[in-house]
Amino acid sequence: MHAAGVTLEGHILAVAWQDNSYQALAAATDLLSVIAYNPTAEEAYFFEDCVTRGDGQVLLTFPDYFPTEEVHLWATFEDETSGDCANSEYLGFVEEN
Template sequence: MATYNKGILGAFSGKVGPVVGATWRGKYVMRSLPKKGNRLPTEFQQVQRTKFTMVTEFLSGIQPVVKRYFGRENGTKTRRNQAMSYLIKEAIVFNDPDYEWDYSKILISKGDLLGIDNGQVELGTDQNIDLSWINNSDQGEALATDKLVVVVYEPTLKATVYSLNASTRSSESVTLELPNYLSGFKVHVWATFASEDDAFVATSHYLGSVTLS
């Protein structure tokens, strides 16, 4: 990959002869066209592709959460990149003959703010789930006004529901209404806290699963 100044021809995007033009992080770049090959992927490559597909599908449903709350932008690795790297390495297990999620290891956020204390999820009425936790504000940097961020995931439909401001740390409980199409399905739930201005975020916790009525 090479960068270039626009010059007399100006910037371009797409294939031109043996090269492809594009922009990357605000720079104009050119890449040579990939060479076609008929080599079969190795077992390791097949595994990585399977994991990559799983993670991409999961992250596509929670982009606003990950883009705000997973680690810190460092100029070379976006928050989404950090989330993808973590999930591929830590949150997928082999259960012969398939690769599956270890839901307890999935993170939706990563940071240094004090996290949720004794978080619980239970089935509520109709399509509701009830979340509860202990108010641990004023410990460390935690404040009563910190926002509760929640992600709900149903793996069969690959459906995701999330809230960036479901409640506050001091509230100690909240009821979330889920869409009717999830009736009868088991959903997995994660929660975390973020400061009002999004400057600080906690590492998320897996609260467990609930089968909706």
């Protein structure tokens, strides 16, 4: 995954990436999962099987109870049939706008 952009507005996380399904072991149907961690609150939240690699972007909504003032993000893709996962990628640190 090569993230093209990550933003956080309130509890809405926007993630965009370049579809690299032309590469070996990558398919447009692979499912995206995003892991968020707030180090101050020591809380994590998982968005599992959100959209496909071929979608290229997604809007994710954190629950109201999750603190979004500072969030570290990781993402991975999983093959929908075999369950094999790509190496996770650190998407960076975002702060609530």
